[in-house]
Amino acid sequence: MELTYSAQTTGFHSDTRYRNPQYFDKPESGVTKVTVVGDWPVVVDAYKAAQVDVDVVELSGAAEADPAKMGVADLRDWLTAQGIEFDPKAPKAEILKLIPAS
Structure with missing residues (x-):
């Protein structure tokens, strides 16, 4: 299962499973890949420690x-x-x- 951690409130894709990183407490079981949108090092570190493939999408201001x-x-x-x-x-x-x- 693939997850995307993002604090976004709109613009969701129907074929993507989202989680709000503000409520993260531990990696979910069965996850094979995680995309983290923004600066959420606790989420990134926890999934990396669980040996899950992690992609980080940096938020950039103008x-x-x-x-x-x-x-x-x-x-x-x-x-x-x-x-x-x-x-x-x-x-x-x-x-x-x-x-x-x-």
């Missing part, structure tokens, strides 16, 4: 990274982390239109 200059995969991760819904099959040109004006 000052840290310009989403308009990101690759498609990073841009999709960024939009998801921001809680912005999008069609996962949309081309980059369409996804770029979803970036909020700053």
Whole structure:
């Protein structure tokens, strides 16, 4: 089973199992891969200690990274982390239109 730990409140994908990292107390059994969105070192360390494959998606503010200059995969991760819904099959040109004006 794969899990995504994210504090997002919107933009969920129906084929993904989510957990809110704020309520994390221990790794779940049967998990084979974890994606952690944001800075949640307790979650990352616990799953790594349980020898589970862990991917971390860094949240980046506008000052840290310009989403308009990101690759498609990073841009999709960024939009998801921001809680912005999008069609996962949309081309980059369409996804770029979803970036909020700053």
